[in-house]
Amino acid sequence: MNNLNIDIARTSTFNLHPLATANKNKIIDTDLLFESGDVVLIQHQGEQYRLRRTRNGKLILTK
Numbered sequence: 001m002n003n004l005n006i007d008i009a010r011t012s013t014f015n016l017h018p019l020a021t022a023n024k025n026k027i028i029d030t031d032l033l034f035e036s037g038d039v040v041l042i043q044h045q046g047e048q049y050r051l052r053r054t055r056n057g058k059l060i061l062t063k
Helices: 003-011
Strands: 039-044 047-053 059-062
Touching: none
Parallel strands: none
Antiparallel strands: 039 047, 047 059
16 A cells, blocks of 8 residues: 555645545545444445454454
């Protein structure tokens, strides 16, 4: 992953979303996702998914 894209997006004076990158792909650091705990709920096409960070730092996505 290119950390430069994240830094540019966060510090840009343009009105870009802080997680957007120049190549239009979003790079979201897991530190941002999991800043309030080890579980993130994701809504996708009317379904709810659970993204969990394990003790070993792995990610598990379940429906």
